Amino acid sequence: MKITLPDQSVKEYAGSATPRQVAREISEGLANAAVAAKVNGRLVDLDHTLTEDASLAIITKRDEEYVSVLRHTASHVMAQAVLRLYPNTKLAIGPFIENGFYYDFDFESPVTMADAAKIEAEMAKIAAEKLPLTRFLLPRDKALEEMRDQPYKQELIRDLPEGEEISFYTQGEFTDLCAGPHLASTAEVKHFKILSVTGAYWRGNEKNKMLTRLYATAFTKKQELDDYLLQLEEAKKRDHNKLGRELELFTTSDVIGQGLPILLPKGARVVQLLQRFVEDEEQKRGWLLTKTPFMAKSDLYKISGHWDHYKDGMFVLGDEEKDDEVYALRPMTCPFQYQAYLNRPRSYRDLPLRYNETSTLFRNEASGEMHGLIRVRQFTISEGHLMCRPDQLEDEFRRCLDLCMFMLKTIGLQDDVSYRFSQWDPNDRAKYIGTEEQWDEAQGMMKRILDHLEIPYKIGIGEAAFYGPKLDIQIKNVHGKEDTLITIQIDQMLAEQFNMEYTDKDGTKKRPYIIHRTSIGCYERTLALLIEKYAGAFPTWLAPVQVKVLNITDRTDKTCSEIMEKLQ
Amino acid sequence: MRAEYDDRNEKIGYKIREAQMEKVPYMLVVGDREAEEGKVSVRFRKEGDIGTMTLEDFITRITEEIVSKRLP
Ligand SMILES: [Zn+2]
Ligand SMILES: [Zn+2]
Numbered sequence: 001m002k003i004t005l006p007d008q009s010v011k012e013y014a015g016s017a018t019p020r021q022v023a024r025e026i027s028e029g030l031a032n033a034a035v036a037a038k039v040n041g042r043l044v045d046l047d048h049t050l051t052e053d054a055s056l057a058i059i060t061k062r063d064e065e066y067v068s069v070l071r072h073t074a075s076h077v078m079a080q081a082v083l084r085l086y087p088n089t090k091l092a093i094g095p096f097i098e099n100g101f102y103y104d105f106d107f108e109s110p111v112t113m114a115d116a117a118k119i120e121a122e123m124a125k126i127a128a129e130k131l132p133l134t135r136f137l138l139p140r141d142k143a144l145e146e147m148r149d150q151p152y153k154q155e156l157i158r159d160l161p162e163g164e165e166i167s168f169y170t171q172g173e174f175t176d177l178c179a180g181p182h183l184a185s186t187a188e189v190k191h192f193k194i195l196s197v198t199g200a201y202w203r204g205n206e207k208n209k210m211l212t213r214l215y216a217t218a219f220t221k222k223q224e225l226d227d228y229l230l231q232l233e234e235a236k237k238r239d240h241n242k243l244g245r246e247l248e249l250f251t252t253s254d255v256i257g258q259g260l261p262i263l264l265p266k267g268a269r270v271v272q273l274l275q276r277f278v279e280d281e282e283q284k285r286g287w288l289l290t291k292t293p294f295m296a297k298s299d300l301y302k303i304s305g306h307w308d309h310y311k312d313g314m315f316v317l318g319d320e321e322k323d324d325e326v327y328a329l330r331p332m333t334c335p336f337q338y339q340a341y342l343n344r345p346r347s348y349r350d351l352p353l354r355y356n357e358t359s360t361l362f363r364n365e366a367s368g369e370m371h372g373l374i375r376v377r378q379f380t381i382s383e384g385h386l387m388c389r390p391d392q393l394e395d396e397f398r399r400c401l402d403l404c405m406f407m408l409k410t411i412g413l414q415d416d417v418s419y420r421f422s423q424w425d426p427n428d429r430a431k432y433i434g435t436e437e438q439w440d441e442a443q444g445m446m447k448r449i450l451d452h453l454e455i456p457y458k459i460g461i462g463e464a465a466f467y468g469p470k471l472d473i474q475i476k477n478v479h480g481k482e483d484t485l486i487t488i489q490i491d492q493m494l495a496e497q498f499n500m501e502y503t504d505k506d507g508t509k510k511r512p513y514i515i516h517r518t519s520i521g522c523y524e525r526t527l528a529l530l531i532e533k534y535a536g537a538f539p540t541w542l543a544p545v546q547v548k549v550l551n552i553t554d555r556t557d558k559t560c561s562e563i564m565e566k567l568q
Numbered sequence: 569m570r571a572e573y574d575d576r577n578e579k580i581g582y583k584i585r586e587a588q589m590e591k592v593p594y595m596l597v598v599g600d601r602e603a604e605e606g607k608v609s610v611r612f613r614k615e616g617d618i619g620t621m622t623l624e625d626f627i628t629r630i631t632e633e634i635v636s637k638r639l640p
Pocket of ligand 2: 333
C-alpha cells in the first residue's frame, strides 16, 4: 500500500496503517499536534484503518479543516448538554456545515431560542469538565443495543452496510453514533453560540416527522466568533425578506399563497427598469423577441420529456384520468420557442437563429422551501434559445456568456459570482434523456469551450439539466447561501425530440445545436440580490424614486412645484 | 426622472431622515435663500450636503449618472 503525503513523498506499507502511525513516523511533534486526518479529501479519525493506496494529510490546529472538526465536536457537546437538560430527547443527526454546525432533536416539549442561553451554559460546563473523547467500534447487533433509547440512531445503524464495524464516540456520560473525526477533549470547545432554532424533517423528507434543528457555530478564537456574529447582524439588516418589505418593494398575502410575492409599485418599477435594459440589450445583440403561451397541452411536455422527468415540478390543470385534454403551466420556455423554429423549414443560412422572450414560469416547489423573493412558485425571466450549426457553437456560446457578463457588470454583481460546470451523473441514468455517447460528446464540447475561454469553473456532478450540461453562474446571498443566478446550456437532445432540423449546404438534413441561456436571472431573485448588495440603496438608474424635493417652508411651495415639473 | 415632492408641514430634519430611510439617492432642499438665488441645495446619499447649484446643473449631473448606469 502506498500513502502519498501532501509534499508528494510516498510511504509504503506491507499491511494496514493508521494516520496516527504515519504521523508518528514523520515526527513525534506532528503526532502530538494531530487532531484528525484527511484521506483522499475526506476527514477521518487518526485511528482510521488505511488498507489501500491513498493520499493522506495530517490535520493540526494550524489547518483550516481544524475548525470543522472543532464544530463537529461542538455538535456533540450541544447534544450532551441537551440530554442533560431534557433527558428524554431523541437525537437525530449533528454534522458540521459551512460556517457552523447543527443538531436535529426530537424534543418531548418544544424548545425555542428562549432556551438557548441555558443550553449554552451547560455546554460551557461540559467544556470546563475537559472530557476526553474516545472512539470505539461495535458490530451491528451491539451497536443497536448501545443505541436502544435512540430510535433515529437505530434507523441509521440499520442503513449501514451489513458486517461493517460501527464507530461511536464517548465523552463522559454521552455516547453518539458517529464516523468522526473529533478533537481529543471537550476543553477545546470554548467559543460557540446557538444561532437559531428551526424545524427540519427527519432525513429531509416531508413525509417524516418534523424535528427541531438547533443551528450553532464555534470558532477557535473569541475574536473570530465575535466578528462572525457581527457579520450575521449586518446580514440580517440587509436580508431582502426584511428590508424589501420595509422599503415597500414587495409583500406577500396569505390568501394568495406562499411563494407568490406581490411586487409593490417600487419593486415593480425596479423590475421594469431591469427588464427594459435586458430586452434592449438582447435586441442590440441580434435576438428576436417571441411571445408564447403560458400553458400548453400535456402533448408538448410529453415530447420535451418534462412530463416524464419534471411532472412533479409542474402545475397541471385538469385530471389525466377524467379529462380528454390536460394542460400544464409552463415551467420553462424552451419547448414553446421550438414550435416557433418549426414554423417553417430552415436552411443553414437561417442559422444562428436567436429567440428571446421575457417569460413568466411556474414551478411547483414544496411550501417549506418558500422564502421571500428567492424561493418562489412563479417568476419572470428573460431567457433565450439559440439554434445554430456545429461550426457556430463556440462563438455563439461565447456571445451568450458575454451578454450575461455585461448584464452582471452593469448591475454590479460580476465580482460576486463563481462558475459551475454542471454535468450529468452517469450512475443515475433515469434522471436524463439521451445516450452515454451524446452526453460525453456534449460535455466534451462544453469542456473544450470553457477551457478555451479560460473560465475558472468547478464541476458539479448530477447538476445538469435532464437534457444537457450547463454552465451555471453561481452567486451567494447575504447569508452565504449559494444559488444559481444564470445558466447557459448546450443541448443536442431536445432538437431530436422535437425533430428540429435544417438543410445544410450539401442538401442534407441536420440537427441544430441549441443553446439555452438566461440573462440576469429571474427578476424576483435579482431584485432580492440587489436589495442585499446595496442594502436597499439602488444605483440611481434603478432607484424607484431618484430625487426627493423637500421644502423648508410653505413660502417655497411654488418654486418646488416648478422644480418638480422640470424634473419629471 | 422619478421625483417626489414632500410638501408636508414637517421639520426639514425629519423630512431628510425619512428620505434617507427610503434610500432615495438625491434630495433637493429648497428654502427662502435657495428660491431667491434660483438654486437648489443638494444632498446625496450618505455623503450628505454636496452644496447648492442651479437646477440645470443638477439635472446634468443626475442625467449623466443615469445614462451611464453608474454604480454607487
Ligand atoms: Zn458526530
Ligand atoms: Zn431552455
